[in-house]
Amino acid sequence: MKKLDRREMAARVAKDILDGAYVNLGIGLPTLVADYLPKGREIILHSENGILGLGPKPAEGAEDEDLINAGKQPVTLLTGGAYFHHADSFGMIRGRHLDIAILGAFQVSVAGDLANWHTGGADDIPAVGGAMDLAVGAKNVWVMMEHLTKQGESKIVQRCTYPLTGARCVNRIYTDLAVIDVKADGLHVVDAVEGLPFEELQRLSGVPLKKRAIAA
Amino acid sequence: MINKIVASPEAALADMKDGATVLIGGFGNAGMPTVLIDALIAQGARNLTLVNNNAGNAENGLASLIKAKRVRRILCSFPRQTDSWHFDKAFRAGEIELELVPQGTLAERMRAAGAGIGAFYTPTAFGTRLAEGKETRRIGDIDYVLEYPIHADYALIKADRADRWGNLTYRMSARNFAPLMASAAKCTVVQVREIVELGELDPEVIVTPGIYVKRVVKH
Numbered sequence: 001m002k003k004l005d006r007r008e009m010a011a012r013v014a015k016d017i018l019d020g021a022y023v024n025l026g027i028g029l030p031t032l033v034a035d036y037l038p039k040g041r042e043i044i045l046h047s048e049n050g051i052l053g054l055g056p057k058p059a060e061g062a063e064d065e066d067l068i069n070a071g072k073q074p075v076t077l078l079t080g081g082a083y084f085h086h087a088d089s090f091g092m093i094r095g096r097h098l099d100i101a102i103l104g105a106f107q108v109s110v111a112g113d114l115a116n117w118h119t120g121g122a123d124d125i126p127a128v129g130g131a132m133d134l135a136v137g138a139k140n141v142w143v144m145m146e147h148l149t150k151q152g153e154s155k156i157v158q159r160c161t162y163p164l165t166g167a168r169c170v171n172r173i174y175t176d177l178a179v180i181d182v183k184a185d186g187l188h189v190v191d192a193v194e195g196l197p198f199e200e201l202q203r204l205s206g207v208p209l210k211k212r213a214i215a216a
Numbered sequence: 217m218i219n220k221i222v223a224s225p226e227a228a229l230a231d232m233k234d235g236a237t238v239l240i241g242g243f244g245n246a247g248m249p250t251v252l253i254d255a256l257i258a259q260g261a262r263n264l265t266l267v268n269n270n271a272g273n274a275e276n277g278l279a280s281l282i283k284a285k286r287v288r289r290i291l292c293s294f295p296r297q298t299d300s301w302h303f304d305k306a307f308r309a310g311e312i313e314l315e316l317v318p319q320g321t322l323a324e325r326m327r328a329a330g331a332g333i334g335a336f337y338t339p340t341a342f343g344t345r346l347a348e349g350k351e352t353r354r355i356g357d358i359d360y361v362l363e364y365p366i367h368a369d370y371a372l373i374k375a376d377r378a379d380r381w382g383n384l385t386y387r388m389s390a391r392n393f394a395p396l397m398a399s400a401a402k403c404t405v406v407q408v409r410e411i412v413e414l415g416e417l418d419p420e421v422i423v424t425p426g427i428y429v430k431r432v433v434k435h
Contacts, residue, residue: 050392087327087395136339
């Protein structure tokens with residue numbers, strides 16, 4: 001079995017984004033998805049700080065401090081892009097206009113609860129940004145994360161032990177081992193990396209998984 | 217005749233009082249009114265309550281206000297950053313109080329203040345720590361949290377162009393919270409790149425109409 005690296009994970013997620021989708025990419029790992037959007041599809045990226053139609057990062061020397069993404073990195077605007085203020089930007093989010101939000105996570109529960117903003121540590125300074133708005137507002141919330149912690153524990157859990165970002169909000173989980181749908185009756189494995197048998201994925205995950213029903 | 221143009225940033229902030237609530241525009245450094253912040257530091261007001269998305273980056277703008285120990289309380293969505301050392305230090309020393317607000321709720325609370333809304337229900341943060349102790353309500357099949365407006369004494373914002381009536385346009389993502397802040401404060405002070413003659417701004421593209429603006433400073 002070979003785990004996907006971060007770039008391979010980004011490419012795997014990008015493959016599932018359809019033509020015409022409006023998508024918000026979270027800070028960190030999800031931001032990499034922008035580099036792998038399939039050619040020939042028009043996919044519109046939204047940024048919390050008031051941008052629709054984010055383009056690739058600018059050439060060196062062409063950065064503009066007034067044009068940044070939610071991670072505060074310099075970006076460009078695609079032809080047809082638009083600027084708007086924060087209340088409009090979050091109105092789009094909460095108003096269920098975004099097709100997909102792709103977010104990082106510390107943990108996801110079998111019920112689709114998401115924990116990604118605070119470790120709960122006493123000395124830890126919490127920061128939430130737009131994560132709670134995206135979790136409740138996007139039509140689809142996809143999580144992108146490593147399957148296991150550095151200690152080898154599953155990040156897919158029965159109940160989140162970290163503080164929640166949103167309850168029952170995650171629809172799909174992309175990890176370095178598998179793609180898993182979160183449904184009312186449990187977790188359905190969509191696919192897994194080559195050489196990883198279902199039973200082994202089940203053992204590593206530590207929560208009940210279902211093999212995906214074969215489509216007729 | 218209406219003329220909101222003020223000669224200097226210092227003159228624009230001369231009446232700032234200790235304990236004021238001040239909305240400060242900008243998302244990271246985009247739209248940060250650094251000239252006004254420098255003037256606020258020089259003016260000397262203390263015990264301020266600040267509202268911004270972040271809690272300052274490196275040594276710039278808002279971070280320098282925290283460094284100068286002028287801030288008692290801050291409302292923001294994302295204080296923790298790799299370069300937020302002045303906030304981190306003050307927070308850990310117990311010198312500064314933090315109210316963490318989800319970013320969309322922060323924006324909407326200011327919009328509500330400017331639009332005369334008494335409170336609003338938002339689905340954001342329901343079932344999380346940030347909704348603890350707050351009134352909730354189920355409407356249809358969605359759970360909501362009751363949130364109140366953020367009113368302020370001042371808004372310090374940055375815009376691109378202004379005229380003497382205070383009509384404003386912005387540049388790219390530097391717009392961010394500024395139009396909301398302009399509406400939510402009793403006294404909105406704007407730092408602009410360029411002042412133009414009345415009539416030069418296309419009425420179709422004015423983002424913040426002058427009714428929300430009190431003072432304009434060219435930097």
